[in-house]
Amino acid sequence: xxxxxxxxxxxxxxxxxxxxxxxxxxxxxxxxxxxxxxxxxxxxxxxxxxxxxxxxxxxxxxxxxxxxxxxxxxxxxxxxxxxxxxxxxxxxx
Amino acid sequence: xxxxxxxxxxxxxxxxxxxxxxxxxxxxxxxxxxxxxxxxxxxxxxxxxxxxxxxxxxxxxxxxxxxxxxxxxxxxxxxxxxxxxxxxxxxxxxxxxxxxxxxxxxxxxxxxxxxxxxxxxxxxxxxxxxxxxxxxxxxxxxxxxxxxxxxxxxxxxxxxxxxxxxxxxxxxxxxxxxxxxxxxxxxxxxxxxxxxxxxxxxxxxxxxxxxxxxxxxxxxxxxxxxxxxxxxxxxxxxxxxxxxxxxxxxxxxxxxxxxxxxxxxxxxxxxxxxxxxxxxxxxxxxxxxxxxxxxxxxxxxxxxxxxxxxxxxxxxxxxxxxxxxxxxxxxxxxxxxxxxxxxxxxxxxxxxxxxxxxxxxxxxxxxxxxxxxxxxxxxxxxxxxxxxxxxxxxxxxxxxxxxxxxxxxxxxxxxxxxxxxxxxxxxxxxxxxxxxxxxxxxxxxxxxxxxxxxxxxxxxxxxxxxxxxxxxxxxxxxxxxxxxxxxxxxxxxxxxxxxxxxxxxxxxxxxxxxxxxxxxxxxxxxxxxxxxxxxxxxxxxxxxxxxxxxxxxxxxxxxxxxxxxxxxxxxxxxxxxxxxxxxxxxxxxxxxxxxxxxxxxxxxxxxxxxxxxxxxxxxxxxxxxxxxxxxxxxxxxxxxxxxxxxxxxxxxxxxxxxxxxxxxxxxxxxxxxxxxxxxxxxxxxxxxxxxxxxxxxxxxxxxxxxxxxxxxxxxxxxxxxxxxxxxxxxxxxxxxxxxxxxxxxxxxxxxxxxxxxxxxxxxxxxxxxx
Numbered sequence: 001x002x003x004x005x006x007x008x009x010x011x012x013x014x015x016x017x018x019x020x021x022x023x024x025x026x027x028x029x030x031x032x033x034x035x036x037x038x039x040x041x042x043x044x045x046x047x048x049x050x051x052x053x054x055x056x057x058x059x060x061x062x063x064x065x066x067x068x069x070x071x072x073x074x075x076x077x078x079x080x081x082x083x084x085x086x087x088x089x090x091x092x093x
Numbered sequence: 094x095x096x097x098x099x100x101x102x103x104x105x106x107x108x109x110x111x112x113x114x115x116x117x118x119x120x121x122x123x124x125x126x127x128x129x130x131x132x133x134x135x136x137x138x139x140x141x142x143x144x145x146x147x148x149x150x151x152x153x154x155x156x157x158x159x160x161x162x163x164x165x166x167x168x169x170x171x172x173x174x175x176x177x178x179x180x181x182x183x184x185x186x187x188x189x190x191x192x193x194x195x196x197x198x199x200x201x202x203x204x205x206x207x208x209x210x211x212x213x214x215x216x217x218x219x220x221x222x223x224x225x226x227x228x229x230x231x232x233x234x235x236x237x238x239x240x241x242x243x244x245x246x247x248x249x250x251x252x253x254x255x256x257x258x259x260x261x262x263x264x265x266x267x268x269x270x271x272x273x274x275x276x277x278x279x280x281x282x283x284x285x286x287x288x289x290x291x292x293x294x295x296x297x298x299x300x301x302x303x304x305x306x307x308x309x310x311x312x313x314x315x316x317x318x319x320x321x322x323x324x325x326x327x328x329x330x331x332x333x334x335x336x337x338x339x340x341x342x343x344x345x346x347x348x349x350x351x352x353x354x355x356x357x358x359x360x361x362x363x364x365x366x367x368x369x370x371x372x373x374x375x376x377x378x379x380x381x382x383x384x385x386x387x388x389x390x391x392x393x394x395x396x397x398x399x400x401x402x403x404x405x406x407x408x409x410x411x412x413x414x415x416x417x418x419x420x421x422x423x424x425x426x427x428x429x430x431x432x433x434x435x436x437x438x439x440x441x442x443x444x445x446x447x448x449x450x451x452x453x454x455x456x457x458x459x460x461x462x463x464x465x466x467x468x469x470x471x472x473x474x475x476x477x478x479x480x481x482x483x484x485x486x487x488x489x490x491x492x493x494x495x496x497x498x499x500x501x502x503x504x505x506x507x508x509x510x511x512x513x514x515x516x517x518x519x520x521x522x523x524x525x526x527x528x529x530x531x532x533x534x535x536x537x538x539x540x541x542x543x544x545x546x547x548x549x550x551x552x553x554x555x556x557x558x559x560x561x562x563x564x565x566x567x568x569x570x571x572x573x574x575x576x577x578x579x580x581x582x583x584x585x586x587x588x589x590x591x592x593x594x595x596x597x598x599x600x601x602x603x604x605x606x607x608x609x610x611x612x613x614x615x616x617x618x619x620x621x622x623x624x625x626x627x628x629x630x631x632x633x634x635x636x637x638x639x640x641x642x643x644x645x646x647x648x649x650x651x652x653x654x655x656x657x658x659x660x661x662x663x664x665x666x667x668x669x670x671x672x673x674x675x676x677x678x679x680x681x682x683x684x685x686x687x688x689x690x691x692x693x694x695x696x697x698x699x700x701x702x703x704x705x706x707x708x709x710x711x712x713x714x715x716x717x718x719x720x721x722x723x724x725x726x727x728x729x730x731x732x733x734x735x736x737x738x739x740x741x742x743x744x745x746x747x748x749x750x751x752x753x754x755x756x757x758x759x760x761x762x763x764x765x766x767x768x769x770x771x772x773x774x775x776x777x778x779x780x781x782x783x784x785x786x787x788x789x790x791x792x793x794x795x796x797x798x799x800x801x802x803x804x805x806x807x808x809x810x811x812x813x814x815x816x817x818x819x820x821x822x823x824x825x826x827x828x829x830x831x832x833x834x835x836x837x838x839x840x841x842x843x844x845x846x847x848x849x850x851x852x853x854x855x856x857x858x859x860x861x862x863x
Contacts, residue, residue, distance in 0.1 A: 019617075020555075020556070020619065021555065021556045022555065023555055023556075045351070046292065046349070046350060046618050046619055046622070047618070047619055049291055049292055049293060049618035050291070050617055050618040050619040052291075052618075053291055053607070053614075053615045053616060053617060053618060054615075056614065056615050057611045057612075057615040062614075064139070064140070064141055064290075064614060065141050068293070
């Protein structure tokens with residue numbers, strides 16, 4: 001099981017920077033509390049769904065059937081997403 | 094004024110989840126049955142939904158064997174079987190080879206089954222790989238039925254077969270074909286299913302558009318119609334299902350997958366269709382909607398329809414047929430159109446089955462739910478919308494009201510069409526019509542291709558594939574070159590026809606690898622939208638705010654020239670005052686693999702890039718003081734499996750006929766050549782028999798070869814030659830030197846010809862404008 005810090009690092013590097021190919025960004029430049037959508041990183045709804053697939057691939061958790069409301073709540077920032085994955089992992093173990 | 098033939102449907106063939114037999118399908122529709130059930134063709138446990146609308150394999154097994162279709166992709170198999178049924182239904186004597194028969198084929202995913210079933214991109218069997226390209230499906234159908242007319246694959250995703258029916262109507266009414274086979278096909282595909290799953294668009298229950306449960310159900314199938322001129326149909330006493338009175342195309346220019354919530358795009362398409370058909374809002378008495386069942390689609394479409402019909406809308410019964418057949422993607426429009434015609438045979442209107450409760454925002458009393466309704470509309474509308482923002486709307490007249498006494502023709506004003514803007518991006522080199530085009534500035538260099546971000550960062554967006562970068566850049570440059578006053582002409586007044594043989598295979602590869610290298614439920618939502626070939630046209634529309642007449646097509650080797658063909662019609666017929674026509678190619682590992690697999694040993698360097706032209710109504714061009722490079726005076730398209738030297742080219746004959754010329758009148762012939770030594774002789778060999786060798790030019794040695802763009806690059810050169818008197822890109826211009834002195838202005842004519850390795854031919858004639 002990964003620590004919260006490790007999870008956040010994977011989200012930034014493997015999912016946001018590599019999977020979504022966010023050009024010109026480094027992990028250090030993505031703040032934990034920065035909004036992923038809208039004014040923050042400016043991800044759109046399709047990219048949000050790719051983050052879902054990325055999380056399934058990286059952390060082996062299943063998010064199939066997750067509601068739009070839940071995605072909005074837990075996918076607000078790297079911080080909230082990291083906490084959500086940590087909890088999910090704990091449940092699955 | 095120009096006399097145009099009316100176009101009618103005289104034959105129908107369908108393969109769907111509700112069966113293949115037309116009477117049987119209608120019986121099930123009457124019983125309110127759905128074809129949506131558990132997916133059988135692949136393991137679907139990992140997905141949100143485990144249901145879909147599949148064609149029963151037993152119903153086609155025998156036909157595949159007897160018609161020898163085993164080596165084809167399922168998409169082509171479904172199409173050929175449906176077409177065969179349609180031909181039988183029409184009663185046309187198909188042995189009559191004198192008839193010019195054409196094909197317009199709408200597909201969203203082409204031969205995806207052939208590519209995906211291996212489970213990795215590496216090591217796909219050679220025979221399978223050959224069946225993947227989108228155009229291959231139409232070419233297989235054309236070859237199977239020995240057609241000799243125009244063959245076009247329309248790739249506007251879920252609106253494709255609606256667009257295909259519209260284009261077929263044009264080709265019939267302009268006399269370019271005697272019979273058209275028009276429709277679409279798509280097969281059930283686990284990787285496509287995975288994409289819709291990733292986009293959270295699937296419904297756990299059998300879909301029911303406008304119902305409280307969101308989501309769509311995927312389906313598969315094919316439907317093809319036989320279209321003929323009304324006069325011929327009357328003459329031979331054929332059964333007439335309907336008249337295709339008019340159609341409209343548009344683009345949302347909004348988002349790659351989501352519709353404009355206000356339904357602006359569908360509104361423009363419907364209005365264009367009504368205008369084209371010369372039918373008033375209050376004459377429409379039934380609407381078959383796209384209605385996928387997703388939250389975004391259903392309300393947007395209703396909003397668009399309300400904007401068109403206003404107070405009439407509550408009086409018009411409407412329904413979506415997707416609850417019967419699932420969403421058949423590229424085949425959706427054709428299946429829904431064909432089954433609407435079947436229902437009308439018995440004075441019935443299709444219903445939206447599986448329906449329980451009206452959804453908020455979509456609650457309309459005029460929605461036909463669960464039970465078919467009695468009705469015999471004189472005019473009705475069929476709508477479809479797609480990824481990439483493309484919309485297609487068809488206005489038809491019920492066959493019961495098409496009597497033999499009715500007018501056989503419609504008259505239309507014919508516009509002169511001129512080329513007012515040109516641009517060409519090849520690798521990293523850029524040139525536009527107003528510049529001197531020299532060879533030195535056009536060296537093929539792959540190292541760092543054209544960067545849209547450097548050209549204009551506001552047109553770029555992250556992860557934009559190279560094909561889109563080239564194409565948006567070239568389209569923007571062509572508009573600038575035309576000196577068009579963009580503020581005077583709104584986005585809905587500029588059409589766009591884009592041709593690409595294979596689209597962005599690099600993005601397709603990324604999508605497929607997201608599945609092959611991880612797992613199917615982790616499919617990439619960001620690359621899925623690029624699996625459809627119209628994604629590039631969609632991005633051009635969005636970035637340049639083009640809402641008007643909009644199409645995307647493939648021919649597999651002269652896509653650019655076919656785009657010109659279609660765009661020319663849109664301006665000549667007054668659909669739009671200006672139309673961008675262009676093409677693009679992108680090289681990637683997968684495109685190289687496909688080429689290698691075909692045994693392509695090209696004699697020319699392979700290039701990637703994009704070429705665009707602006708076509709304008711001559712009067713508009715004069716008013717706006719646009720530069721005029723040349724006038725388009727004739728276009729033609731045809732298909733032939735025979736070596737060119739053994740036969741006349743129907744495409745050339747047709748273009749000459751339209752221009753009222755003979756080959757001997759032509760000053761310069763420009764032709765590209767795919768460079769495949771195994772296929773047909775070089776077109777130069779054919780033209781040599783008719784005209785002096787010095788008048789025939791192929792620029793591939795200098796410009797390199799890109800399958801979608803090369804034909805248009807030659808047209809670019811032809812226009813430049815007529816404008817400046819010198820053949821561009823040639824270092825030593827002997828032709829211009831010898832001919833310039835003794836050629837009168839009015840007979841300066843150039844012909845551009847291109848043929849694909851499969852035998853799809855296209856020709857255009859340009860004239861100098863003095």
